[in-house]
Each structure stands twice: as structure tokens, then as C-alpha cells.
Amino acid sequence: MRMKIRLITLAMVLFCLSVLQAQQRSISGIVTSAEDGSALPGVNVVLKGTATGTITDVAGHYSIKVPSSGGTLVFTFIGLQTKEVKIGTGNTLNVALSLDVVQLSEVVMTGHGKERIRGKKSEYAAPSSTYHNMHIPYQDYVQQEANTEEYEGITENIFKDVFKDPLSTFSIDVDEASYSNVRRFINNGQQPLKDAVRIEELINYFDYDYAQPSAEHPFNIITEISTAPWNEKHKLVHIGLQGKSIATENIPPSNLVFLIDVSGSMSDVNKLPLLKSSFKMLVNELRSQDYVSIVVYAGAAGVVLEPTSGKEKEKIVSSLDNLQAGGSTAGGAGIQLAYSLAEKHFKKEGNNRIVLATDGDFNVGESSNESMEKLIEQKRKSGVFLTVLGFGMGNYKDSKMEILADKGNGNYAYIDNITEAKKVLVNEFGGTLFTIAKDVKLQVEFNPAKVAAYRLIGYENRMLKSEDFNNDKKDAGELGSGHTVTALYEIIPVGVKSEFFSVDELKYQKTDVVKSAQDSDELMMVKFRYKQPDGDVSKLIVHPMKDKQISLSNTSDNFRWSAAVAAFGMLLRESEYVNHYDYEKVVQLAKGARGKDEEGYRVEFINMVKSMGLMAKR
Structure with a gap:
């Protein structure tokens, strides 16, 4: 009788399931x-x-x-x-x-973004808005709470007197996180926080049509000079670096450790779910000689996948699929474990790298920027490089992410959608994961016979002391396979009166220009130092730049495009140097320099500038 009752119950359950299906x-x-x-x-x-x-x-x-x-x-x-x-x-x-290029002009905000300065950080409090106006996934809107995003404070570079400061020294930067983060703000109908705008990362988000290196060094140097689009009295100097492109099949075997934040703050759809999809694309690019380990951290850190060959893609993907979010964030413990695993399986002639994916919200263990910085500085000596991938919004800690990447001999990208993941992890696979030169520094000496004052556009968080250039113990940026790096200087020529630079004559000393400088046709001397990825001694490259100015209309697409992006960044930061330039002029300059644009990144930029122009008119 009991058996009969059980069979009837089972039949009813199966029937209910079939009805539900x-x-x-x-x-x-x-x-x-x-x-x-x-x-x-x-x-x-x-x-x-x-x-x-x-x-x-x-x-x-x-x-x-x-x-x-x-x-x-x-x-x-x-x-x-x-x-x-x-x-x-x-x-x-x-x-x-x-396309919805006018969406921002129709957004009805019910609050306003505000900036709170806490020490050197900026904390962003997001405006409230309806789901449709925010143009974000419904799940994010449901789960969105108080916004506690943090950004490192930026003080814009000013014009410097060539006689007092003849040298300008900085570390290169190939990070792209600021651009995609700014895009996220704009497409959500919000004015980007000023400190979220790092102009050099906006400029370096794009590839430039530079010639591949042909000499002994792993990169090529390109320079160009013309009128600054936003100030016809000033000149603009364009300096470009082109890293040597190495075919994927020729990249040394990789020892990768995926370090994944699975804490409770990662539960949103644009965090762990997007992270999984992103990493799956990366796994698809791996070869049989590449090995992947997976370390996760929440309340504690643990290894969920021991080193596994890239040919076992299903096994790696299965490990990613099984990840769930929950618990607090023991970021320091996770980093310690990831480096330990990377060092244990270190490939002497290979590519050893940790790929950290997180929203940066560390709140257990090593949590302060200072302690994280010391930890990463210590660990980078092992020869293991670091790539940092940021996800999410609301509690995003950009300040921590930037420090981790800068101090860990690595790069930093912000993944706001699957298209950005494809750009970083597929299209730029070699540059993201394989370093061809480390501790790359740039130093410029200006000719006082031709230059009265100069300022570097962006790179505020990358500035170095003059003596750091020759100090091989001083850390600097890394250059990946095929990467391009672009830097811009705005220059006030000798004899030009500018409202942005005025210095009284000295009473007690005279500053004379030597005859060799007066007779020279050089505008400035550009010097580079770099090390091999496994080297400790730097190599020097010297590149004199002659004062051969051409009209803006005759410059390369590279020059005009970088100038347009720089002007856009200056407008977002409300720079005094933008000198009444506006978004419409940025659009016109960018349209004429769009070039091939096979992936559509540049037309996306143009549409984004149009959106900001509409917002500015409201």
C-alpha cells in the first residue's frame, strides 16, 4: 500500500513538472x-x-x-x-x-551628482533616476543602492617655465580604464566625475597608425608638431610610441592565474556574470602550452582550479560557471595566494601573470591603498606581472585598482560590457597579457631659444622627478605587444604673450640662452629609457625633434585624433586651458581624423561627444 502511495505521489510530481514546463x-x-x-x-x-x-x-x-x-x-x-x-x-x-545620440538630452534626472573630497580621493554619489532613463539592465536598477565610488584626486598640469624646469619626466601609461568608465557615466546620463577623467587613458584607448619598429629596440618613436586646436597662439607636440607586434603563436607559454573576486558585492549582473562571459572569451584564445589556475576570494581565499592546459577549455569554463558571489572581501589574502601559486608554477622563459577581476571593494585584510601598494611592490619582484580588470558600478574603487596595476608591473582596464571585454581580451590579447618592455620612462628637454613654457596634457599621476629618469630602481610603466602610447605637450613659443603664463623678470640673476641653443633647429630632445621584461638595467634612446611645424589641416590623422580626444578630456575636466573650445569643435576635428576605424571605436567616441554636447546645452 505504501509503495502504491509513493508511486502515485511521484506521478503527481512529474505531472506538475510537465505542466510547469x-x-x-x-x-x-x-x-x-x-x-x-x-x-x-x-x-x-x-x-x-x-x-x-x-x-x-x-x-x-x-x-x-x-x-x-x-x-x-x-x-x-x-x-x-x-x-x-x-x-x-x-x-x-x-x-x-x-543609435540614440539624443538620449542624454531627454534624460530627466531626479537628483544631481555630487563630489565629496576625502583626503586625496573623490567619492561619487550617484544621481537617482528611473530604470529607462538610466539605460542600465533592469537587474542593476533593482539592486542599485547608495553610491560609494572612489577616485584618486588629480591636479591638472600647469605651464612650466623652461628656464626653471627645463626637464619634463614621466612614466608611460597604457591603461584604458578611464575611457570605458567615462563612457559608462555618459551613457547613464551622468556628468563624469572630474577625477574619473584621466586624459592620457582617453587618448591611449585608441590604436594609432604608427609604423612598426625596425631597429634593435622593441618600439618605434614618432613625433609631430602643429598648432594647438584650442589655442592658435600655442603649439601642440605629439609623441607616439609603437610597440613591436608579436604574433600570438610566437608569444612564450603563459602561466596565468585568474584571481576572481566572488564577494557579495560582485553579485550584480554587470559584475560576476559579465566577468564569467569575459573570461570565457579569454580562455578561447589560449593555446595548449598556456596554463591557467583560478583563485577566488570572498570571506576567505582558495584555489578552485590547479594549473590546467589551455587545450582543456571545457574544464576551465566549467570552473568559471560554478562560481557564485557571497561573503566579505578578503582581497589581501587572495592576492597573496595568487602570487604564491604563480611563483610555484613559474615559467622561466614564459609569460607569468595574474589577471585580477574585481570591483575593488576590499574591506577585509589588506584594505588600505598604502598596505596594498606595499604588498604589490614586494610581490612584483618575483617576475610575475599583473593585469587588473574592473567591473561594476555603485561601489567601484577606481583608486585602489589604479594603484594595484601601477605598482604591479601591469595594466588596467574597466569592463563595462561584453564588447569592451572582447576589445581587451581578444582584439588586444597580446598587448594585454604579454609585456615587451618594462619601466619605460620618457624625459623631454626643451630648447629655451624656442620654448618659453610647456605643459604635459594628462599623466598627472605618472609624473617623475628629473633624477628618477636615470635611476633604474625607480618603477615605471610597461609596454605590451603591439601597444601604442601617445603623449601631448602644449607649448608657448618664445615671444608669444599668453594669458596662461606670465613670469616677472628676475632682479638678482640673469638667464641667458647659450649660442648653441640659439643656432639649433631643434625644438626639444626626447629621451626614453626601458628594460627588457626580465632585465634590471635600462637602455637609452635619444630622439631630437626639430622645429618643423605644419598646418593643422596637413597633420596626420594620428595627430588630429589625439588632439580631439585630449580636448574632450579637457572639457570634461573643465580645464581652464581649453580656452572656449566646445564639443561641436571636437566632433568636427574628430570626424576629419576618423581613419579606418574597423572596430567602430572612433565613431562611438564621436557619438559620445555629441551626447555630451547635448547635455551641456541643457
């Missing part, structure tokens, strides 16, 4: 751009009124479970119009999304 069905389709029909990866697809959602893959494909009775799907993507589509009787639903 019958009440649901799968809807799938492809999301494309209405402009050119190209597939759109990273589009958020949400069943309206629920937390059920998914994102499109690299081919623009999605699949989602919906009630058999129907409903409405909401499609959202940064910079494109949000689209709501009612579910019909069919199981295939393809959607085309159009």
Missing part, C-alpha cells in the same frame, strides 16, 4: 545594429517586470525562457535606443537597435 517556452534570436546590420554582443535582454534576463553572445545571439502566455522583452545597450517588443506566438524574435 509546458507553461514556459524558449525565445531566441539575433540582435543587430539598425545602422549596418552587424551583430551586437553584450545586449541586455530582460523579461519586463521580472529579474529574468540574459545577454547576447559575440554573434549577437540570445536565448531566454518566457511564460507561454507571452510578455514583453526589453532590449538595452549602451548608446542605442532601448526597445520593448511584445512576445508573439513564434519562438524566434530578431531585433535591430538604432
Whole structure:
């Protein structure tokens, strides 16, 4: 009798499950751009009124479970119009999304962004807004709480007197995090916080058409000079570095440790779920000779995958799929464990690197910037490099992320969507993960016969003392395979009166220009120092730059594009030096320098500038 009752109960359960399954069905389709029909990866697809959602893959494909009775799907993507589509009787639903260059002019904000200075950091308090106005995934809107983002304070470089400060010295920077973070602010209808705008990272987000190096050194140097677009009295000097591109098949074997934050703060859809999708794309690029380990940290740190060959992609992906968010954030313990594992399996002739993915919200163990900095400085001596990938919003700690990357001989990117993940981890795979030169420093000496004053645009957090240039113990930036680095100097020529620079004549001493400087046709001397990735002694490159100015219209696309991006950054930072330049002029300058733009990054920038122009007019 009991057996009969059990069988009846089991049958009823199976019947209920079959009824429930019958009440649901799968809807799938492809999301494309209405402009050119190209597939759109990273589009958020949400069943309206629920937390059920998914994102499109690299081919623009999605699949989602919906009630058999129907409903409405909401499609959202940064910079494109949000689209709501009612579910019909069919199981295939393809959607085309159009550009939304005017969305920011229609956003109705119910609060205002504000800046709180805490020591040297800026903390951002986000404005409140409705889900549709924010243009963010529905899940993020539901979970969004008080905003505690932190950014390191930036004091803009000023014009310096060539007689008092003849040398300008700084470390290169190939980080791109600030650009994608600024894009996230703008596309959410918010004015970016000034300290979130690092102009050099905006400029270096883009590739430039520089010639590959052909000499003994691993990079090529390119210089150009013309009129500063925002001030016709001033000159603009463009300095470019092109790192040697190494084919993926020729990159040494990799010993990678994925260090993943799985604390409770990583539960949002644009954090751990996006992180998993991003890392899967990276795993797909790995070769059989590459090995991956996975370390996670929350309340404690642990190893979830011992070193595994890149040929075992399913095993690595399975380990990623099993990750869940929860607990506090023992960031220091995680970093210690990751370095220990990387050192244990160190490849002497290989590429040894930790890839840290987090929102930077460390609150247990090594939490202060100072203690983290000391920890990373100590660990980098092991020869293990560091790549930092930032995710999420609301509690994002940019200040910590930047320090980790700078002190860990590495690079830093912010992943705001799956398209950015593809750019960083697929398109720029070699540059992101393989270093060709470390401790790269640049020093410029200006000719006082031609230059009265100068200022470096951006790189405020990368400035070095003059004596640091020849000090091989002083840490500096790293250059990856195929990476480009661009720096701009704004110059006030001798004899030009400028409202931005005025110095009284000295009473007790005279500063004379030597005859050799007066007779020289050189504007300045550019010097570079770098080390091999495994080296301790730097090599020197000297590059004299002659004063051969050409008109702005005859400059290269590289020159005009970098100038347009710099002007945009100056406008966002409300720089006094932007000198009445505006967003419309930035758009015009950028349009004329767009170049090939095969990936569409530059047209995205132009549309973003247009959006800021509309916001500024409100």
C-alpha cells in the first residue's frame, strides 16, 4: 500500500513538472545594429517586470525562457535606443537597435551628482533616476543602492617655465580604464566625475597608425608638431610610441592565474556574470602550452582550479560557471595566494601573470591603498606581472585598482560590457597579457631659444622627478605587444604673450640662452629609457625633434585624433586651458581624423561627444 502511495505521489510530481514546463517556452534570436546590420554582443535582454534576463553572445545571439502566455522583452545597450517588443506566438524574435545620440538630452534626472573630497580621493554619489532613463539592465536598477565610488584626486598640469624646469619626466601609461568608465557615466546620463577623467587613458584607448619598429629596440618613436586646436597662439607636440607586434603563436607559454573576486558585492549582473562571459572569451584564445589556475576570494581565499592546459577549455569554463558571489572581501589574502601559486608554477622563459577581476571593494585584510601598494611592490619582484580588470558600478574603487596595476608591473582596464571585454581580451590579447618592455620612462628637454613654457596634457599621476629618469630602481610603466602610447605637450613659443603664463623678470640673476641653443633647429630632445621584461638595467634612446611645424589641416590623422580626444578630456575636466573650445569643435576635428576605424571605436567616441554636447546645452 505504501509503495502504491509513493508511486502515485511521484506521478503527481512529474505531472506538475510537465505542466510547469509546458507553461514556459524558449525565445531566441539575433540582435543587430539598425545602422549596418552587424551583430551586437553584450545586449541586455530582460523579461519586463521580472529579474529574468540574459545577454547576447559575440554573434549577437540570445536565448531566454518566457511564460507561454507571452510578455514583453526589453532590449538595452549602451548608446542605442532601448526597445520593448511584445512576445508573439513564434519562438524566434530578431531585433535591430538604432543609435540614440539624443538620449542624454531627454534624460530627466531626479537628483544631481555630487563630489565629496576625502583626503586625496573623490567619492561619487550617484544621481537617482528611473530604470529607462538610466539605460542600465533592469537587474542593476533593482539592486542599485547608495553610491560609494572612489577616485584618486588629480591636479591638472600647469605651464612650466623652461628656464626653471627645463626637464619634463614621466612614466608611460597604457591603461584604458578611464575611457570605458567615462563612457559608462555618459551613457547613464551622468556628468563624469572630474577625477574619473584621466586624459592620457582617453587618448591611449585608441590604436594609432604608427609604423612598426625596425631597429634593435622593441618600439618605434614618432613625433609631430602643429598648432594647438584650442589655442592658435600655442603649439601642440605629439609623441607616439609603437610597440613591436608579436604574433600570438610566437608569444612564450603563459602561466596565468585568474584571481576572481566572488564577494557579495560582485553579485550584480554587470559584475560576476559579465566577468564569467569575459573570461570565457579569454580562455578561447589560449593555446595548449598556456596554463591557467583560478583563485577566488570572498570571506576567505582558495584555489578552485590547479594549473590546467589551455587545450582543456571545457574544464576551465566549467570552473568559471560554478562560481557564485557571497561573503566579505578578503582581497589581501587572495592576492597573496595568487602570487604564491604563480611563483610555484613559474615559467622561466614564459609569460607569468595574474589577471585580477574585481570591483575593488576590499574591506577585509589588506584594505588600505598604502598596505596594498606595499604588498604589490614586494610581490612584483618575483617576475610575475599583473593585469587588473574592473567591473561594476555603485561601489567601484577606481583608486585602489589604479594603484594595484601601477605598482604591479601591469595594466588596467574597466569592463563595462561584453564588447569592451572582447576589445581587451581578444582584439588586444597580446598587448594585454604579454609585456615587451618594462619601466619605460620618457624625459623631454626643451630648447629655451624656442620654448618659453610647456605643459604635459594628462599623466598627472605618472609624473617623475628629473633624477628618477636615470635611476633604474625607480618603477615605471610597461609596454605590451603591439601597444601604442601617445603623449601631448602644449607649448608657448618664445615671444608669444599668453594669458596662461606670465613670469616677472628676475632682479638678482640673469638667464641667458647659450649660442648653441640659439643656432639649433631643434625644438626639444626626447629621451626614453626601458628594460627588457626580465632585465634590471635600462637602455637609452635619444630622439631630437626639430622645429618643423605644419598646418593643422596637413597633420596626420594620428595627430588630429589625439588632439580631439585630449580636448574632450579637457572639457570634461573643465580645464581652464581649453580656452572656449566646445564639443561641436571636437566632433568636427574628430570626424576629419576618423581613419579606418574597423572596430567602430572612433565613431562611438564621436557619438559620445555629441551626447555630451547635448547635455551641456541643457
